[in-house]
Amino acid sequence: MARSKNQDLADWMDHHQVTAVELAELVNDAMDQLTGRRGNVSERTVFRWLSGENRWPQDRQRLALENVTGLPATRLGFVPRGRQPAPTPAPPEDPVRRRAFITATTGTALALTAPNAAATPRTTARPTVGLADVQRLRDRLAGLYEQDDQNGGGPDLEEQANEEVRRTLGLQQNGSATGRVRGRLYALAATFTATAMWAAVDSGRLDDAQRYMEQAVTLAGLSGDGQVQHQTWRYAAMLADQRGRHADAIAAAEAAMVTAAHRRDPLYASLSSARLALATASAGDRTRALRALDRAASTFGRADLAQLRPASMGFYTLGELHGLTGITHYRLGRAADAEYYAHQCLAALRDDQHRNRAYYTAQAALAQLKQGDLEQATITAAAVMPPSGTVPTGRVPRLLGTFTSALNMKAPGAAITREWNERARARLTQPSEGDTQ
Template sequence: MYRRAFLAAATAAGASLAAPAAAQQRRLGFADVDRMNAKLAAVVSMDDRYGGTPDLEKHAAALAQEALRLQQGNAASTRVRSELYAVAAALTTSAMWAAIDGRRMDTAQAHMHQAVTLAGLAKNPAIQYRVWGHASSLYRQLGRHTDALAAAELARESPIARRDPLYASLALARLAVHYADTGDARSALRTLGKAEESYTRIDPAGQRPPWMRFYDRAELDSLALFTNLRLGRWADAEHRGHQCLARLRPDLHRNRALTHANLALAQIGQGEVEPAVASARAVPAEMASHGRVGKLLGDFTRRLNTLAPKSEPAREWAAHRKALAA
């Protein structure tokens, strides 16, 4: 269902999944930048809604190449070239994030290397912030927690994070997760508190790129949920999970699935077998095997089978998983 919906959304947004046509030689202007940014906004919208599908990854990477091809053999001002490098970097970062979300780590790393180069060419602090933020998530998925911390620190120290409390809050909330991964509870909770405080100082009318619109109170709750889960603070994690679900935009299917899976882990951590299984079963069938969601549900299954393997909820969950795999 989600693949069909993604394809329909891509068509509706005018973002064909076919390879972009080669551009004729001409002088580039800000109309070209605006056109590519509109395609970037459509990619971001589809990722917010459906998550990191292989189709989305390939589409974002193809659009990044389209932005780069525009510059080959065409005249442009320095500012226009910088803007096109920025949108190419942003699209490559979207491809990287889609690969991370789908746990396709080899391609995620290839996208990351290109995104770092393009962000440097763009000389755009916001794009550099995004690249390092996603790089920290990639390193986390790879279990390279020292590298994840270093990348998250680069995002936190970027000029855009110093100027805008919204960027600062996101960088700090991600950093809290990485501290929790290393077992540094004191730093994790202190940093999470700073993220909360920064969020109270944001200007909601501030002008920001489309890829920052995902960060709201629900996302802050989600990152707090991750932090508390990693610290084994099960009750606090469950509380933040419920807050996230209450605030989450209804169109964010992937994020809702992630939150239900994390909520199930928080509940099983407290020995609440029946509510935990109910939360896990709230993940739509179409999302249950998706990248990060599938990994979380696998972790949940192992914990459930360790805690209460012969319970009725465990048998119900096993039957549910078998039906999903059929």
């Protein structure tokens, strides 16, 4: 957006990606909620605000604009006429409470209503939902991603994600918003649902995860957001892969590859190619899996890693690519290559990626066991054994359960197997529906 005389308002619109037409619509909706009469702000009105031609909007428009943005008019670059009026109270975070606060404390909104408005109160007014509400939901989503990244999924994360789904769909169904805001609410609802799905997978409840996935696919389609659709389809590929539905996993990975995010951003292209490699390896298509790995590596090399992306892509680093490459080789029966890439992964992971570090350490142990190095494999696996006295949950304990089964098949009755089994009985759960590779 070009610089204008009211740069503060221009900056707010640019930051929240709101056009002049959309801002006019939001302000008109807010006036309807505040006074009972829809406003007549147009695109031209907004341009007059931006140009500085109108430096102090009329009271009704100004209150509505403050309600939409959550900022006082002076913070939006407007200059009061004549003497400085009493400062507008800083609005609370919740939009409904914000409107109630303005009405109750200033009386301005009531004074501006039609003469008979007090006798016929609007009891069915729909709250205006704006970009500030969307940003708050995004902040909550980022918090859930951080929680998952540090501690893994599970019932607590699942319930928090479900609560955010209910909150987001409540705003969607009961609020007044522009088409763009509605699209973002659908995108957020899809992403929160996918997060609940991921938490269910981490708990080993794949039937519940499937129900979440079906809902997420519907919401992502309604959103029209290519990045969210990419995320949802790659989650669908992962879930189908774990359930042994290899054709479905391949189809979902291919669906991710036709999204706008895959076409426009090499990092997304790399991730969907890596997911396709995993699915085709599980299906036994060695040639296609190796070609997909080559594409994943080449597109990752072209990606601008400094580009701003959603928090859902924060996990996908070079270390993660190495890790997924190692799992693909393991599924293709190439244990030495699998161990090599597991070590490459561990060397490249960020220091704060504790969950992924434990997961790929367990993957390295499986690759070592596959090569017959029982002693080193048990040493590696023991490094990520859950502490005594804790309830083991999530992907790593289940993957160690898979390791236990493989060790008993490879060396039944061996002393090292008996020793491992004693430790596993005390500190691990039994393998569940999937190992979440």
